[in-house]
Structures are given as C-alpha cells and as structure tokens.
Amino acid sequence: xxxxxxxxxxxxxxxxxxxxxxxxxxxxxxxxxxxxxxxxxxxxxxxxxxxxxxxxxxxxxxxxxxxxxxxxxxxxxxxxxxxxxxxxxxxxxxxxxxxxxxxxxxxxxxxxxxxxxxxxxxxxxxxxxxxxxxxxxxxxxxxxxxxxxxxxxxxxxxxxxxxxxxxxxxxxxxxxxxxxxxxxxxxxxxxxxxxxxxxxxxxxxxxxxxxxxxxxxxxxxxxxxxxxxxxxxxxxxxx
Amino acid sequence: xxxxxxxxxxxxxxxxxxxxxxxxxxxxxxxxxxxxxxxxxxxxxxxxxxxxxxxxxxxxxxxxxxxxxxxxxxxxxxxxxxxxxxxxxxxxxxxxxxxxxxxxxxxxxxxxxxxxxxxxxxxxxxxxxxxxxxxxxxxxxxxxxxxxxxxxxxxxxxxxxxxxxxxxxxxxxxxxxxxxxxxxxxxxxxxxxxxxxxxxxxxxxxxxxxxxxxxxxxxxx
Numbered sequence: 001x002x003x004x005x006x007x008x009x010x011x012x013x014x015x016x017x018x019x020x021x022x023x024x025x026x027x028x029x030x031x032x033x034x035x036x037x038x039x040x041x042x043x044x045x046x047x048x049x050x051x052x053x054x055x056x057x058x059x060x061x062x063x064x065x066x067x068x069x070x071x072x073x074x075x076x077x078x079x080x081x082x083x084x085x086x087x088x089x090x091x092x093x094x095x096x097x098x099x100x101x102x103x104x105x106x107x108x109x110x111x112x113x114x115x116x117x118x119x120x121x122x123x124x125x126x127x128x129x130x131x132x133x134x135x136x137x138x139x140x141x142x143x144x145x146x147x148x149x150x151x152x153x154x155x156x157x158x159x160x161x162x163x164x165x166x167x168x169x170x171x172x173x174x175x176x177x178x179x180x181x182x183x184x185x186x187x188x189x190x191x192x193x194x195x196x197x198x199x200x201x202x203x204x205x206x207x208x209x210x211x212x213x214x215x216x217x218x219x220x221x222x223x224x225x226x227x228x229x230x231x232x233x234x235x236x237x238x239x
Numbered sequence: 240x241x242x243x244x245x246x247x248x249x250x251x252x253x254x255x256x257x258x259x260x261x262x263x264x265x266x267x268x269x270x271x272x273x274x275x276x277x278x279x280x281x282x283x284x285x286x287x288x289x290x291x292x293x294x295x296x297x298x299x300x301x302x303x304x305x306x307x308x309x310x311x312x313x314x315x316x317x318x319x320x321x322x323x324x325x326x327x328x329x330x331x332x333x334x335x336x337x338x339x340x341x342x343x344x345x346x347x348x349x350x351x352x353x354x355x356x357x358x359x360x361x362x363x364x365x366x367x368x369x370x371x372x373x374x375x376x377x378x379x380x381x382x383x384x385x386x387x388x389x390x391x392x393x394x395x396x397x398x399x400x401x402x403x404x405x406x407x408x409x410x411x412x413x414x415x416x417x418x419x420x421x422x423x424x425x426x427x428x429x430x431x432x433x434x435x436x437x438x439x440x441x442x443x444x445x446x447x448x449x450x451x452x453x454x455x456x457x458x459x460x
Binding site: 040041042043044045046047173192195196198199200202203 | 324
C-alpha cells in the first residue's frame, strides 16, 4: 500500500513542480510501515509472592524494535517498536506479582558490593527479547496478523550469581484487518502478544525448576530462622 | 418521514443476499427468576485457544448488544472489561476450559474477592467463526480521462458456525448449550458501478444465538 501511494506522489511531482516535491518526500519517507506499539495493560489479580525483586531493563530491551526489509516491490518494510509498550507491561505486571519491586539502573556484579546489595533484594530479574516474528496477510495469504515473541529471563542473586535462566514464548493475533489499517492490526496483535507474555510469566514463574529450587531454599532458610515464608501452594495457583 | 425512507429501505432489503440458519439448543437447567435481579451480571466471552481460528470479538459484541437491546434489565459486562478485571486468568492461554476450573480459581483469595465484587452470575462462552467458502466470477475496473468504472460479476459464500456454552458461576457447572449455523451467498454485479448484494451471514448467526440466550436469561422471552 505504501509503495502505491509513493508512486502516485512521484507522478504528481513531475507535473506540478517543486512544492509537491516536499509532499512526495514525506510520502516516500512513509514507505515503511511503522508501528509504535501502544496498549493498556491491566494490573494482575494474583496472590503476591513475598519477595523483594529488583528489575533491570537493559537499553536494548527498553528500545526494542523489529525491522523487516521488504522482499519485493509489492511488499513494504516494517518497523515494529515494542520497547516502551513492554516496559509498561512489565512495570504493571511485576508489582502485582511480588510484594516489592525495585527498578534498578544497573546489574548486580559479583566483583563489587554496590547499591544493589544495599537494597536488601531477594533477587534481580532481567528480561530480554530473544526473538520476534510476525506475519501479515501478504506473507501467508491468510487474513490474520500475528506476532510471536520469545523472551529470555535471567534471575540473579543480589551478589550477581546467576540463579536461573529460562525462556518463555508469547503469541498474539488479530483475526482480520477489516475496517482498520495494517499498522493498527499489527499493533493489536503485539498488544495481545504482550498480554500473553505477562500471563505466561505470571502463571509459570514458580514452575521454572531453578526458580522453584531457589524459592525452596529461601523457604528452608526462613524455617531455619528467617522471617520469610513462601506460600506452599504458590505453584498450585495456576490452571 | 416514513415515505422518504421507504425507497431506501426497499433498496436495502433487495440488496441483501439470502441466508439460511438453524439453531440447536440443549438446556440442562434454566436460571431462577431471581438470579439476574439487581446488580448480577452476565459476561459473554469468545474462545481463542485454538491455533487455527478464533471467535471474532465483534461477534461477541453483537450477541451482547442483541440481548441488551431486547431486554435492558439484563446487565452484560463487556468481554475486554472482564478480561482486564481478572487479568491474567481469562487470557487465551489461561482461560478455564471446564466449569471445574472456576472452582480452582475461586481458591485464590484475590480472584474470589474480585469475582464476588463483580457479581457475575453467568458466563457464556462462544466458540466458532465465520468463514468464506469460496468465490467465483471476475471483475475488471479501469480509469480513463472520461471517468472510471467496473464491469463483471463476482459471487462468494459465507458459513457461520457458533456454539454457546453457559456456565453458572455460583454452582460452577454447565447449565446450557446452544449452537447456530448460518450460510449465505453474496453477489457483486458491476456495470460501471459495482453493486454489492451482501448476505448478512454473521449477523443472522448473531441474532439466532442472541434470541436463544434471551430465552434462557429473560423472563419476557
């Protein structure tokens, strides 16, 4: 669609001259479909885990975007920016999952005691986008817009020791782009995928074997004299 | 006033393709008259856990509006509002597939509190889709100095197939099941101007299912 608009604009330039050149430049710049993912993410309804978790979003995660170059003249380039939307999603999700959440500006490091250690955190969570794929009707000939994402999570001890590392996928689709633009349909698919990522993380965090082992160790430490107690049914609270 | 709109209404009626529909219903237990009195509400949700299709959100909205237009005493909560209020328990990945799952959900205090505050009495799950069943014909459009126009003929079919399952939140059991099928053929002849004669297949399925749900929930039907 973008290339058709640009071609028409080019014809107009040859007829009417310089003034329309500026308009054509604007239209040509818009050849790539750009989607700045925007959506609202609800606060989760969960039994909070009694953990004080630090969260670190690295710069790549904060400004994550996906660029796909067109394979042919019939297709257009796509730029899908998910960074801000996923930060918003995690900033809403995590405080609903954990008793306390602290946003960090740096990763905990084993070689030095720093502010992360001073905050008395139980662990530090670092999410990464490992992979993003999308499909639009031009690719598949099916009237469905889809986004598939794979997140990789790292969970660190406050001293920088890696406690757990695991991946989770998420998926979102818009059944049809009827009465809406392709950009709006991709945006909606991305929002559904982000909601799915949050649901998957919330439901399966305590089921990750390494995380469960770590939580069991915290529980054991609490029994041995600390104050912390992980609910025994934490892993049962999923369907 | 009526005479001004009469030709438009006749034209609209003539421009609609033919649709046939059937509705099946299985009722286990109708609601008590008092069940839906007061602030109690119904939520209508679409099933979206299958990989190859998903129930269209606009169909869910259509059924809800159909019921409320005919009986405004029934409170219907919007699908998105319900999903947001109970995030992440009713997402496609996590939504309960059996009434027994509701009981397990109720064991989680914040979820039970939220459901109690929302006072949802019944949940209707709608599963199905409307598909295009093939087309035929061809149409050519052109543009020239004297104007633009199309010539040709096209036709295509649509099939709708939906099933509604009613869950009682209080008793956590399935209390009714109904389904509707509709099919129709649409046409588009074009002599200069294309004239779409659209069969309202999904709309007919929506009306059929909405009427059956009204019979279940409304005292007036």
